[in-house]
Amino acid sequence: MVFLAKAGLGLKVLGTPSEETWPGVHSLPHFKPDRFTVYSPKKLRQAWNKLGYVDHAEELASRFLQCFPKNRLSAQAALHHEYFSHLPPRLWELPDMSSIFTVPTVKLQPESGDSIQVCSKTNSHGKATSNSKH
Template structure:
């Protein structure tokens, strides 16, 4: 339900031609009832602004897509989809999926280890990116995402959705609107898709957080739990 709300929010702002550009768990507000809201639009930009004026110095490193790490400034809504994909895996895995500690090079290494090394065939224009270096895409055995994030295979359709969001080639990433229609969300009530924009999905009868999840949030707010937010997704 959290991921559905996140994608619903992204679909709305993308339809309004707005890029968030700094999605991370700390910028998602969740009430004790389970209502999720996007927060901190300090780096947000309208897509009507000429793309050459965009910056590659956006998005917290762990949630920054490989194209931006390589200096791309002509990104679109795909920048938010990558970040949302990282958050999605973090919800399931219980920890950040690409937690680099020493900068861009290591961050790319962690991405390649999980998704495989891209080539010009899988990512047209890769070698023309400003920060491209052949050493960054040296030969390495590709791995499936679930090898690094083993819990994905335990949740029906989770690996497929994560893979469609965490695609190195930016234009290959699924849109937020299409992601909402993914089979991962099939267990949710169909009435959720009829809720008007600006209205909470929690207004749908029967849609609510399980009591134990509410208790976790209450404990977190009181400071009784010291773990990271990823433990409470």
């Protein structure tokens, strides 16, 4: 809560906590409602539009980003969220600490608009050159 109050952006997106959204918030020792601007909650994609590009991403993120701790989605429950339903079944069989990149169908893809480093050419000395694409 202290972090959100200092960051400001969290409150602007998630909304200012109230007894309706966070039962018991007024009894927290450092909660000073008179110091907060009252904000209404917004859709997460209004702050982070890329959440709208991936199916179920905004819904999953909103389940994690809850001011009231008891409303937050646990990591264990998140694994069953529809966001992860399209992952290759082999990922669920990987031993702990194994790389997901050992699964042949898993590849790293850049997001649109992000810059990419492409190493595809070699110069006269046999060294790879990189071209930056945006």
